[in-house]
Amino acid sequence: MQIIESPKMYDAIIVGSGAGGGMATKILADAGLKVALVEAGSFFDPKDEATRTQLKFPWQSPRRGASSTRAFGDFDMSWGDWKVDGEPYTNKGDTNFFWWRARMLGGRTNHWGRISLRFGPDDFKHKDIDGLGENWPIGYDDIKPYYDRLDKLVGVFGSKEGLPNDPDGFFLPPPKPRLHELYYIKGARKAGVRVIPSRLSILTKRINNERGVCFYCSQCGRSCSMYADFSAGSCLVFPAMKGGQVDLYTDSMVRTVTTDKEGRATGVSYINKEDRKEYQLKGKVVVLGASACSTARILLNSKSSQHPNGLGNSSDVVGRYLHDSTGSSRGAFVPALMNRKTYNEDGVGGMHVYSPWWLDNKKLDFPRGYHLEIWGGLGMPSYGFGFNVTEMNKYIGGDIGGYGTKLREDVKRFYGATMGIAGRGEAIARYENRCEIDPNVVDQYGIPVLRFDYKWSDYERNQAKHMQQTFEEIFDAMGAEVMGETPGADKDYGLAAPGQIIHEVGTTRMGDNPKTSVTNSWSQLHDADNVFIVDAGPFVSQADKNCTWTIMALSMRTSEHIIEELKKMNL
Amino acid sequence: MVGTLAGASLGTAVSCKTEGEGPAVEQSAVSADEEKLYGRIPSELERDKRIMDSVYLNEHELATIAVLCDIILPATDTAGSAVEAKVPEFVEFIVKDIPSHQLPMRGGLMWLDIESNKRFNMVFQDCKNDQQIAIIEDIAYPDPDNKKPEMGPGIKFFNLMRNLTLTGYYTTEMGFKDLGYVGNSPNFWDGVPPEVLAEHDVDYEEEWLAKCVDQTKREVTAEWDDDGNLLT
DSSP states (O other): OOOEEEEEEEEEEEEOOSHHHHHHHHHHHHTTOOEEEEOSSBOOOTTOTTTOOTTOOGGGSTTTTOTTSSTTOTTSOOSOOSOOTTOOOEEOTTOOOOOOOOOBTTGGGGTSOOBOOOOOHHHHSHHHHHSOSOOOSSOHHHHHHHHHHHHHHHOOBOOOOOOTTSOOOSOBOOOOOOHHHHHHHHHHHHTTOOOEEOOBSBOSSOOOSSSOOOOOOSOGGGOOTTOOBOOHIIIIIHHHHTTTOEEEEOSEEEEEEEEOTTSOEEEEEEEETTTTEEEEEEEEEEEEOSOHHHHHHHHHHOOOSSOTTOTTOTTSOTTBTOBOOEEEEEEEEOGGGTTOOOOOOOOSSSOSEEBOOOSOGGGSSSSSOEEEEEEESSOOOOTTTTTTGGGGGGGTTOOOOOOTHHHHHHHHHHTTOEEEEEEEEOOOOOTTOEEEEEEEEEOTTSOEEEEEEOOOOHHHHHHHHHHHHHHHHHHHHHTOEEOSOOOOGGGGGGOOOTTTTSOOBOTTOBOSOTTTOSBOTTSBBSSOTTEEEOSSTTOSOOTTSOSHHHHHHHHHHHHHHHHHHHHTTOO | OOSOBOOOOOOOOOSEEOOSSTTOOEEOOOOHHHHHOOOOOHHHHHHHHHHHHOOOSOHHHHHHHHHHHHHHSOOOSSSOOTTTTTHHHHHHHHHHHSGGGHHHHHHHHHHHHHHHHHHHSSOGGGSOHHHHHHHHHHHSSOOTTOSSGGGHHHHHHHHHHHHHHHHHHHTSHHHHHHHTOOOSSOOOOOSSOHHHHTTSSOOOOHHHHTTSOOGGGTTSOOOBOTTSOBOO
16 A cells, blocks of 8 residues: 655644644644644534534434433534444453543534633642652643633633632633522532632633624533534634634544654654545644544554654653543432422533532542532433432332322422532542553554553542542532432442543653653653644643643643744754 | 545524524524434434334334333323323334343333233233223332232333333423423523522522623623733
């Protein structure tokens, strides 16, 4: 098979069009660079009627939105989930990592939770506090100007609270709490837990004329046809393409970064999924934003005589220090919410209030914090609605089971009377937890796949145990009945399997020492100065904050550094 | 041509508009064809077609399911029955879509006919209503003290039938109306209605509300001072 080379010379080739790649595309194209954006998935525009799921009713799906076709249900806007046809991954021994991939323009930003939290000053230097993991080579002051510009460029609602490690930004106003959220505020405060308005990248107010304003359908997970939530395609890539500087290659699966005799990058080699042929693009700079694990895979597959252990991997650190957020959750029945009057309580896509970490780990048996996310309300029924509803009667001394009029009454009595809390915490990044190339398995494009090897430690298990105690204290204080058994040590206290929270980061961590890190503090490979990483790979640690806002702020910072370096003829 | 060179379209055609103040939000009429679309990609359309073209439950099984559906959710003065909401059609599809339902459904239906034959020398579907109800009364409630051990499989089956009937019913237009779900339409959320709030032991605090969105200014472009205070 002949490799087909493009004669065009790009200033930058960007791999991946999600949060990191989308931001790099916007910054580099707006600065006048000629950019190739290479995306492994298909073209997607939330406005496209053919693929839109927003505002669809459950009866428009024959399975009523069940998860048998898409893992998070028929209406979730992710093409690809824990499994992608023809693109497997494996786990070593008895480990069990979950890896979500969205094969589409904008990647996972089309369905993400829009939770947009800045890392705080402590989050960049946590080793100084507890001696664990590693400090970032940069601090909050280095990234703050980019967070500020990001808030204004992309839009995020929230409130100024003055909390030292949960920095404020340039916020749009948050929506008013829903009814169950008012009960949560009251109960959580009684239990000593702070509650503040949530911080989500959803436009409660106009920020420009290109994007619409939220109309409160609560379906950000379906990607907004008004562009009122942040998705990388609609908010970054499309505006960037208006200037004519971007060539977009979709259904193009990057296999390797190509390098020259000096070991510097010359471009990328990719498989066109439609004709299954291999192509090469040439560029002065390669910017990898394929996702922490996909970028590690590309680097490890980019072996050459100059980079025998894979590109950027002289340290053998590529793929290591992989870590996901921790997660544990619980549901409860709130008697005060029985027999509710119904009204449109959809609100924005996600919670209107949340609890940032409120304790001091010095007094606890686990080193890092977690925040609390909540769900509940008069949501739209879909597959699973009504399952085992009569069992709720056990909380009020009613009869379990039945049919007919009694059953209809049960459904209405308990509709909107349940809620839940989920803890999302920081795990310690460990050398042993990694993804590597499986020596025996290739995907349908002949590209060697990733093998994961990831185990939780007692730090994460003890944290999950504490989450469960917190849930029960808050529910008790609300007068709510906790549902189900408390998950014990045998179940890791309900701790989700690694990868399941879909915040995997750290596989190409940054640092000043090339022996213990993959990139420098500009997310530039130590081993090849014209290769940069703009996904969550360079994260040294990920705080108990969702990673997207920091991916984008870092991508903006790295992209502007690339522009400066090109101007200085350093690249 | 290498790869796919696609252009961004930034048209304004969407299915709803939110211009102006207040809840004057319109949705364009949805044609019958559009009603059937739910944003599938080609591989998903193929999967749906494959499932729809396949057959699992037979006519007798589906007829029995219809009888059960209307025992579980009969019509009321204000709401139609499960059969009127086409729940049997949903059950027919979902057991093919989620194969783990197949054996419990088929075996449970057979168990029901065997039980009915034992008691009334007829399959369930052909029994009189009071005979059917006599069996249903024995399987519609849990039996924690194991007083009727021989009813165990029936109780398990009826629970599945009840779950699928409820889900199939309350995910229809008829079900939404019966439940009182009024969302999934563009609106401006401005808090819990005062008359609802009045019935509850919680309230909005002035300090909290002061942080929240003023819906009359939603279309006014955001501007901030250097300290992040919203000016507009």
